[in-house]
Each structure stands twice: as structure tokens, then as C-alpha cells.
Amino acid sequence: MPVEEAVTQNFRQDLVDSGIVIQTEELWKTYEMGTEQLHALRGVSMQIRKGEYVAIMGPSGSGKSTLMNLIGCLDTPTHGSYWLAGRLVSQLDDDELAAIRNREIGFVFQTFNLLARATALHNVELPMIYNGTPAAERIERAKKALAQVDLTDRMMHKPNELSGGQRQRVAIARALVNNPSILLADEPTGNLDSATGEEIMALFARLHQGGNTIILVTHEPDIAGHAHRIIRLRDGKIEKDERTR
Secondary structure, eight states: OOHHHHHHTTBOHHHHHTTEEEEEEEEEEEEEETTEEEEEEEEEEEEEETTOEEEEEOOTTSSHHHHHHHHTTSSOOSEEEEEETTEEOTTOOHHHHHHHHHHHEEEEETTOOOOTTSOHHHHHHHHHHHTTOOHHHHHHHHHHHHHHTTOGGGTTOOGGGSOHHHHHHHHHHHHHTTOOSEEEEESTTTTSOHHHHHHHHHHHHHHHHTTOOEEEEOSOHHHHTTSSEEEEEETTEEEEEEEOO
16 A cells, blocks of 8 residues: 555544644553563653654663654554654554655764765755655755755765764754654764754754754753753653743
């Protein structure tokens, strides 16, 4: 069944009309460990609206990485429902998830995940190559994304010719280039010194002010403090969900 046909059968216009970009309902993720079961998530229910700036926090083993993988359509829950931009994505197969992921989610990783031999411009083009965007449009959109992160003068540089902060800016431009529903950042300052980390967080603040929905996954309180809402996980459950501003 084509991807579009599959998702339109499970679409909720009411969520879109309400500005809810993410809705999870009783998400469970259970791993079989021999004869035992490990419950990484235990019934997580939450809503995130378009334009929100949210941090997901928790100690090691709290379930935050598992939740990030589900939100990012990198995995599916054992039980429960996940609606992304109105679509029920928790029941899609791997190919359908990949299509949704490429279109709706911009990933920013701690390790940048850039191609070492490719220029900044080509690295930013990659998501559009995967979805078949024509070359001329790809280049134009990649240039605009690099301009958004103040790297117009570095677009022909390769990663080893860029500082750590500049590499992360390239990764953020790549995440932005398909105009995703959410930017999902996993420890985005983890490989940066504190001053460069603050520059990256200032960039996220600017992107949020421009209307982007941002979800940070972090264990660092000072990084989470940049978000306007913090969801704290413990033992696979939401321990606290609070707005900070």
C-alpha cells in the first residue's frame, strides 16, 4: 500500500486544527531480555503543540532515549498510539516510517553525523536527495538553510575545515532544509565547549522565535533551562511536566 494511502486512513484533523503536532497515548516500549521483560517506557501520554520549545530530561535508564526514538520515528511502541502532525505513525512499517521521518522530522545529533568528504552545502542537500527533490531546487534550499545558521561563507568547506560549532550549524541547517514539523535535538551541545554550546542554544532560541517546534533531549539542566517546557522522565514514566516561561 502506498505511504500516502496508508497514513490518510489514520489521520486526525482535530489534532491539526488544535495545533497539536505530537500526541502520545499510553506509549509502552518493552524489550525481551531472555526470559525477562524490560519496560523502557511505561504508559507515556503527552501533547506538544506547534511552535513549542520542549526539553525531555531524565537520568540514565529513565527512558528518554527510547522516547526520542519513538518521537523520531526510529522505532515503534509495543503498545499505545503516537500521532505526528495528525498522522497515526505508531502502526507504520519501516518504509512508511522512513518516509514520514524524512518529511516531518529534522534531526540534530551530538556527533553531527556529517559526511567527511562532502561540502557543507552537499551535507545539507542530503535529505532532499533521498526524497527526489530536483538538483536546482536542492541547491537553492540548502543555501537558504545555511544562511539561516549564518554559514553562507562556509558552504563549500568540508567538515574538517570547520570548527565544532560550525559543524553543528551545518547539521542544524540539514535538519531545517525539509521544513519539518519538529526539530529533534539529541544532546546537541554534548561535543562542544561551553561557550560554543551557548552559541548553539542561542541559535535554537532564534529558530524557535521564527516558529520552529523544537524538542531537546538532554541530561544537562543548564541546556534544558533554555526550553520553555521541561518533561522529566523517571523509570519510564513522566515524573513532572512543567512550563518554565
